[in-house]
Amino acid sequence: MNSVVFGQYYHANSWLHRLDPRCKLVSMFMLMIGVFFIRRLDVLALLFALAIILVISSKVPIIKYLKSIKMIATLLIFTFVFQVLFNKTGNELYTFNFTLTYFNLAAGILLLVLFFVLGRLVKKLRLLQFLATLAGAFSLQMFWVYGDVITPYSITIHDASLINSGIILVRVLILVCMSSCLTLCTKPTDITLGLDKMFAPLKKLHLDTSIFTMMISIALRFIPTLINEAFRILRAQASRGVEFSQGGLIKKIRQMVSLLVPMFVIAYKKAADLALAMEARSYIPGHDRTSLYLLKYKARDYIVYVFSLLLLAGMIVVRFVL
Amino acid sequence: MSVNLSQVIFSYDTSRKARLSGEYYLKVDNLNIKDTNEFIAIVGHTGSGKSTLTHLLNRLLIPQKGKLVVDEKEVTKRTKLLPIRKKVGLVFQFPEYQIFEDTVLKDVSFGPKNFKLDNPETLAIEAMETLGIADLKDRNPFTLSGGQMRKVAIAGILASKPDILVLDEPTVGLDSASKEELLEFLKYLNEVKHISIVLITHDMEVVTKYCRRAIVLKKGNILYDGDSLELFRDEKLVEDAHLDYPHLTKIMIELKKKYNLDIDPYKYDAASAFSELEKALIGGKHE
Numbered sequence: 001m002n003s004v005v006f007g008q009y010y011h012a013n014s015w016l017h018r019l020d021p022r023c024k025l026v027s028m029f030m031l032m033i034g035v036f037f038i039r040r041l042d043v044l045a046l047l048f049a050l051a052i053i054l055v056i057s058s059k060v061p062i063i064k065y066l067k068s069i070k071m072i073a074t075l076l077i078f079t080f081v082f083q084v085l086f087n088k089t090g091n092e093l094y095t096f097n098f099t100l101t102y103f104n105l106a107a108g109i110l111l112l113v114l115f116f117v118l119g120r121l122v123k124k125l126r127l128l129q130f131l132a133t134l135a136g137a138f139s140l141q142m143f144w145v146y147g148d149v150i151t152p153y154s155i156t157i158h159d160a161s162l163i164n165s166g167i168i169l170v171r172v173l174i175l176v177c178m179s180s181c182l183t184l185c186t187k188p189t190d191i192t193l194g195l196d197k198m199f200a201p202l203k204k205l206h207l208d209t210s211i212f213t214m215m216i217s218i219a220l221r222f223i224p225t226l227i228n229e230a231f232r233i234l235r236a237q238a239s240r241g242v243e244f245s246q247g248g249l250i251k252k253i254r255q256m257v258s259l260l261v262p263m264f265v266i267a268y269k270k271a272a273d274l275a276l277a278m279e280a281r282s283y284i285p286g287h288d289r290t291s292l293y294l295l296k297y298k299a300r301d302y303i304v305y306v307f308s309l310l311l312l313a314g315m316i317v318v319r320f321v322l
Numbered sequence: 323m324s325v326n327l328s329q330v331i332f333s334y335d336t337s338r339k340a341r342l343s344g345e346y347y348l349k350v351d352n353l354n355i356k357d358t359n360e361f362i363a364i365v366g367h368t369g370s371g372k373s374t375l376t377h378l379l380n381r382l383l384i385p386q387k388g389k390l391v392v393d394e395k396e397v398t399k400r401t402k403l404l405p406i407r408k409k410v411g412l413v414f415q416f417p418e419y420q421i422f423e424d425t426v427l428k429d430v431s432f433g434p435k436n437f438k439l440d441n442p443e444t445l446a447i448e449a450m451e452t453l454g455i456a457d458l459k460d461r462n463p464f465t466l467s468g469g470q471m472r473k474v475a476i477a478g479i480l481a482s483k484p485d486i487l488v489l490d491e492p493t494v495g496l497d498s499a500s501k502e503e504l505l506e507f508l509k510y511l512n513e514v515k516h517i518s519i520v521l522i523t524h525d526m527e528v529v530t531k532y533c534r535r536a537i538v539l540k541k542g543n544i545l546y547d548g549d550s551l552e553l554f555r556d557e558k559l560v561e562d563a564h565l566d567y568p569h570l571t572k573i574m575i576e577l578k579k580k581y582n583l584d585i586d587p588y589k590y591d592a593a594s595a596f597s598e599l600e601k602a603l604i605g606g607k608h609e
Binding site for chain 1: 383435
């Protein structure tokens, strides 16, 4: 649960931390839109370099960003591999010839079994273990042709498909870096405050966004509390003999019920108490309220706005003109 | 037979940085709790590690260092935890943390079913009868009062027949009658059923009236482990651990100081305090 990076603010003192949340939100949004315009790998590589500069200048440990990349690493690797293997556009680049024999099929299955057995002993780096298993199985089919042949087959890599997969990969990496930059350098409360101020003009259209931003900020504030409560319930049920890591599907569902029902009861009770406490302090939904923390644009915010706008314009030019 | 913690170091922060810094949340050099006839109070300020200590007793938390020995067998990664959880039953401070079924009977029999005990329903009804809540068996536990819910939670643990019953501040939020009733019931379990009771409490009256042994914690360290009545004789310890004296003792200490009485102020019930005062006053020992 601790590996969930989104919404995990890291306290540091960088220029990104000091930026106005509205400026960060708008600039990030513009850059993200811009990234989708670009279909050239060289330009995307430049943008990726920019994202890396942002990451480094945020003074947040790189490991925090790597954790958020790790969350989607499996998806990224599979998308990349499938694109390269099955998208056959462009010129042929290289052809791998494989020969499937009974021996290397058996060896492949053995490697897979080894992967699952190893999983019980070494629980870390499972993705790397899986990739090594796959690489092992395929290299056996390439270099160890022994025994009766079942079927020979080949996989051809095309240059355009390789570039396309590269584009997808770099694009997602840029998006993850930028969004993590936003969430790691901005307190969740500041994000909601920024959203609140940004959407405040909608009040003239009788759309009161302050209620929604209040709901978001309360929800964000309760996430760590409820995670703590969940751990406490886990322990309470474990002391009554529940073993959460064991049992079949039906047993697991039952175990989850023993966790979820008290969770709902506690969350509901806390929500009801909070609502009363807010009402006792004269909170009326939709009424005009002043803010304890006022957001004020500074010179650096305007510079970032201009820079982001120029960058977005540049990206549109690259897409449609060049 | 007993539960023993030795050379235990526990920290909630499992990062490498915390490990290298040597900081810890709780440190126990040696703690032994017998599984019969013990009545122990765990006292200490908020955040001193009382609840954490009890969670280490049945391996709900795994310490970074040290060992847990249950019935002379060391608990390792391979040890099956169910028998340990059955032996040391833990009642959490807020009953809503463990109640989830739609009827009281189902909820109370949840533990015995998990521990694969024979006739879980019979065990549940027995436990409910002991607590005097058998008539609530078909009620929805979430419609009960706070005191009744707490009894259901205790019955849920008791039905699994633990040897050591650990209760985390069981009297919080109860009115004085319910509190008295609950404590008398724990005394009955201890004296008649010979179940060891471990009680986390902030109430010094409870410590002196019911408990025979007290464990005092401060910032994750055990400052005192011994006789619950002798504890208050160590003024420095009481002050150091931010403990309070029982009301009667407080009055006796004040009287001794103010009127220079030659009395032993560490009396914890009205009768012995009265006779001590009487002895001093009628014996003409006061100035």
